[in-house]
Amino acid sequence: MAFDRDLQPTAAIRGNLQFTHAGLVTATYFVDPLGYGLRKASDKHDVKMAHHSLISNLPDGSLLLGIQARHNTIDVLSKMVEGVDLDTCDDYAAEVVAAYERVCAIAPQTRIFLLSIPVGSTNPTMSAIARLWRGGTTTTDAAALSRAELEGFEQTAAEILSRIGGDFDPVPVPAALFQWLWEHYLSRGAAGDPVAPTRVGALDDATAAVFRSAALDEGAQADQGRRLRPSFVPVIKVVQPDFEFRPSYQSMLTPHSFPYAGMTFPGGSEFLTVIDGLPDVTVDWGIRVSTRSADAVLKSNETNLRRLGEQMDQRDQEVSFAQNTLLSKAQMLGEYNQHFEVNGGESEVSFTTVIAVGGASREQTMDAVNTLKRRYKRFQIELTAPLGAQVDLWSMLIPGSAPRRAYDDFAHIVPSDMWSGFVPFTTSQIGDDSGPVIGVNLMSGHFEPIHFGIMEAALHDLSASFAVTGELGSGKSYFLKLIAALVHDMGGQFLAIDRSQVGEWEHFASAIDDAVVIDLANPIVSLDPLRMFDPRIAGERALDSILPLLDLSPTSGAGAAASALLSPRGVAEYGITSMLDLITVVRKLRDDPAVGADCADLAARLGTVADRMPVLFDPRLPTLRLDAAATVVRTHQLALPTAEELTTPHLYSRLPLTKRLGTALYELVGVAAREAFLADNGRFGLLVGDEAHHFTQTQVGAAVTSDFSRDGRKHLAAIGLASHDPATDFQGAAHNLIPNRFVFRQRDETLARNSLEWLGVDLTEAPFLLQILREDTSPPVGAGRQVPEERRGEMFMRDALNRIGRGKVLGPARADRAAAIGSTPGSTGRAVVAQRQVRS
Template sequence: MQVPIRHLTGHLAWTVHGHVWAIWRVHPVSYLHSSPQAKSELHSATTTLLKQLSGEPMLLSLCASSGAADIVEAMIDGVDLDTHPEWAEVAEACLDWLCELDLTERTHWLLMPLPAEKPTLELKAIAAAAAASLSRLLGFTPPVPHEHEVQGYQAKADRVESQMTGGPAVRPATPAEVLWMLGHSVHRGVAGPLLADAEQADPAVGASRVRGGRLRGPALTGLGQVRIVEGGLPDGNNEQSGRSSPLRRRWLQVESPDGVSYQAFLALAEMPSVFAFPGSEWLAAVDALPVPVDWCSRLRIVSNTAAEAASRRKARELSAQVDEYDGETAGVPQALVDAAADLDDERGRLQASRTEVEVQSSTVLCVWGEDPQEVEQRAEVVRTSIAAAEYQVVRPTGGQRQLFEAMLPGSPLPHLLKEFTQYQLAADYAMAMPWASTALGDANGALLGMNLDGGTARPVLLDLAGAPRQDASASIGAVGELGAGKSVLLKAIIISLIDRGGRVIAVDRTAMGEWGRFAAAAAPDRHQLIRADGGGDDLCLDPLRVFAPEIGARYAKSYLTLQLGVPAMSPEGLAIAQAVDRTAAADRPHMSRVIDELKLIAAEYAGDRADQISETADLLRAVEADELGRMVFGDGPPLNLGSDFAVFQTAGLSLPKAEIFDSAYHMARQPLETLIGRAVLYLVAAVAREVAFSDPGQFTAVALDECHWLTSSTEGQDLALELVRDGRKHGAGALLGSHDPADFGSDVIRGLLANRFLLRHRDASLAAHGLEFLGLDPADRGLLDLVTTDLSPVSDQARKGEAIMLDTRRRIGRLSVTVPPVPRITESIFTTPGHPATPPQE
């Protein structure tokens, strides 16, 4: 095989055919689940970029293989595995599982041959390339580009790139990436070079440099040590393929030092006569096929003036053909009528916008397999899938090698492919959405799940701890109905944070203590369980013993005034402050001693003042005697703020209803257990706030599943707002889960949640609320059907854990949540009320 490139420098490629190509990597935009406005904006941006191109550019989309080791490397990046062996255990288990999958990622590239400054110089370059080829055949050293030529083409490429505004972002490709593209072409179906290695390679690898005024570099001919056979069979076995005739073997056998594979190429032969947008995104839809597919679109950009002139000539030809049917009783054929109407429409659009251009495209798709049977099956999947949308693709017999070469960077357009040219305006071609993406998640972090929008296996990573370092919020919100998988999602995120060195505080509202059981099983020896409902003799929330004296005194004063419903600046509030200060200054401060100090202070006064302070002490004695109050005034060991996983169980904690907070009359008449519950909740919030904001170097998450009961209180909503609003500065975030986004609290809280998840909701109204939470159209029938019927269908237990995700880059996609195959996690994460833990389904 002849390698079409002879020199690489930066993102410029000198070809054996005499042309110089500039190569860019395109960063596509999330599209599939975007709002109608976002789709329209991407279509406009794509159209704008196409109009800015010239000559004969090449759009190349390659399905790159991802190594399981690279995914795990991204999982452990920044984590000290010696200090956190639990994460090493998770990474090793995930590696074993990922190695069984065919992992891929889609990449997009834009290649453009750069014109010479003058036609004579272009002819000279072609002649020089021919001379170089001849020199190699004769054993002579071929001529090499001069330094001023390199500088001139680099300046030209820079000008072209500066004009690519308003569309998807592009960046210059590196020589290593270009070499990967060549290597990928011959290694489809066998183990070959990984794009991740090329991305991390030294920019100088494979590049030529200017030395002595000339461009000199490594020879690239070694990349062409490949044997390509049209219709080749394994070991010459005609029976194995079932296609003994060479005319029926429409594939290439590609043999390289790394193995033998089979590639089949399909050319787009026919398109629908009418396009609708949205609905014509056929190139974007290729990414959703259940087999990996590479595609290449060879374009020829025709200027507005030239395209309009050509349309006039065609119109005259059609008019002459119509005249031939004068007197014909059957009339003019409908095909001529339709062609004339299409031409009129094209001319009208060309005249209406002088920036409009004609795009002549020839598109090739490639599939591959380990043997002829597999490649045949995959080619048929592509053909039938595309045919369903009224696009016809064919596999030219005897032309497979030409199509293979058409997809190589820097190769000329083969004559065969010109026969499949499609004629469209830029706005029409852009409807195919060549630069749409289904990518989701972060570059590093924990393995959250698998992307469901791409037809092949693509992991989704989540790095909440890294979000603050990128000036992004680390808070998330998860919405879904009962049993949809919110708790499993939050638990999977939480245990990954803990195993990677973070801290988590969770509030467990379940009667069965679901989160406490999960903490004990998934993080043994690293958790604390606090019965905030007073249901046991566990840890104590005495602020004077939990916090440092100064901080503890502050929280104690606020807790006591809130518990009694007295203003901080009232006589009772001042007495409480005085008693707390005295107690905090003692050798062994204790909340029960605050009551003793109040009695001593009362003795220092006489009359009504003494009675008020004494009554305040008596009220606190009543709280102390209550079962709920003992967790604040009792003698149990104080909470350790340094634990990795603290779970507050609040199932028996009663709170006033939301509407009660606005009425002082009704608040004063609440039951004692409700008033104590509200005050205890304040202490829970105080602990969460203090731990979350104490050490910005260690990420802390506060998990509030079924948070509606918490955010209905002033204290709970203040905690959520403070975590979401200020968490980024302190390396902290809130993990909120509920059935309705409205339960998260104010619009500010909802708006600042960076990562958002929507799980199954069979109720159409709640599903619409969830879609609106993601920024999607709540009235979109297709999206509503997706959420109500096609996310984790109840009838299909194998599809548990499906969700729609909005990530920090505002990309939207579907994923299936993956639970790490580690027994301590799988045996506890699926606990449901009244049932024992069950392992995940294979």
């Protein structure tokens, strides 16, 4: 049970270069995993090709690692405050403090991907016999190495990485990572397991590492008392002298066999994804690889085929099953040989896979082992935990570890094309690199925080606009209010159009300082475009709204008269500064022989709406100014057309006047927000519309949506839209230019299908996602058909990088802010508790 010094091979470290006692020099890199998740099969084939390039160019003895560790909470908070001045954003500072406690309660995990490649030897002239004579070790003095020797190792590593390509963006690890990795292995799954070094500067750039000693007790013999018979439990008890009170119980698993008929890609070959999502344990994986060229494989196959032929000749007269067995082997060898003859760029990969499971108790570890075995059975993969080889397999995950017999005993041989289908370096991460935390990732099973950097997107030349879809009560409005609250707390401003009868946005705005609520049916401000906008563009903005309102064509007689009067020349000539002035001038021009008939028609049309729309024609009202932190425009008393009425010509031509008035006012609010927010005033502006078709199905609304989607990143602005049916409402710019998309529960099959296709999911490849969205996304349960608190906010998400995944919206971490956005006037007991346990 004593500590075996051979298990830690490191003799010296120089940056990411590791010098081992055996004279081997390795270079270790962080690997950026490729986005996978719910992407289309064509995208997944691109990921497979990147892995094929990787495996085809790795030197023998390379080690691929996927290390699970606790997410660094400080890293999460650092990303939350990136680009935010907390001295001027007290509300957001309070949100970040509250988020710290919530993140600690959730205890998110992450997976770090590493690649370790051999790049040379410190004593290349020493023969293998000499190493054996010296006990397999040499004395390595890294201080004695010249700069030229170190540059030679670095050059070798650079040449290997150049052949691999830049898909995985390898970054040299700091020297301290080797010590972190060792301490993680000793404490795998136990209380002392260190947090992941994902934050910049989390590990210093030390040039030496101090490796703790530990006792590796295979079979956990110390727990068995004085038993004389050896234990047959495939578990290692790792005890560190300074931390005997928190041992780690670990079990090393390796695939014993893969499906005889092969593994289909995509969907059936990604066997490493099965290990995620196990509670109370930590699961790491490592793959040690070596390759042979196609020419070497073909020569070996010829030799093997000749031997099979000799054996078949020897048993030609024998009546037994052996003849059939030899024929079967010959057929398999022929198929294997043909594969390499047809695919000239192929290579043969010999690989050993170790899945390391660690927990704080033997029971937790063995339960996880049995769970993994059951999961792999469904993939027709048999996992085994070999007795007597546990420590050897444990050591395989250590970079620079010397080869051991167990590595060859449990190796498998496949063509590189099949190996690349394993796609080990992939991630289900969604969201942005920084920004407030809006939820947790449900795809990976690690509950990683989802960041949505809506105010930072412009700095990365990305659009911050977003769109949401889902059925009634699925969480659309809650999500819109969450994003609006975060924008306000980070120093931005928002304008929301509230169509609800109960005034839920008005209720939310009451919790915000410097908020303005406007009811267009009882106006306290004017939306007169001739007064709101700069005189250079005021006439054009007025025409955009007035002509559809009056059912006029720009080229008709009355339409042409309005266009002439509202041109810069007409405005200056007749002194038109308001919509009331326009009516006055038109009525005077009715007696002009040249334009009298057209102006009479125009005056009659204007007269029908003037008295009904004081918000446009009352000059005593002050104009709308969008300088408040929050502006809520209530439109619940306006009659608005349906999406069908807006898109069907004969229905649109028969729209009643009340609906035309409502549409004009709705559009003017959007235009006002565009003029205010798409200006370089140094303040982020968000326009929120819960009735998306009014912004996407009309000419003016489509222009507003397009401008926010195209130019918002240039002017610190974004638009957020919500709809029940994306196939109908999210057209044009809303479909092509809005990158961030969220889909909440949708139980109607047609709407669910439309939502997933709008998200970018190919349902012919993944039809099961339709059932998940309809039946297992925040499902109502029980007699009252209520969604349990712990299941609320589940959704599908597509981020700015087109990665598609599944997550859960958490809401604000502050209890007061969560209560403000999670309840509506007149309802009690419906406030969402932000601190609910995500894992329950």
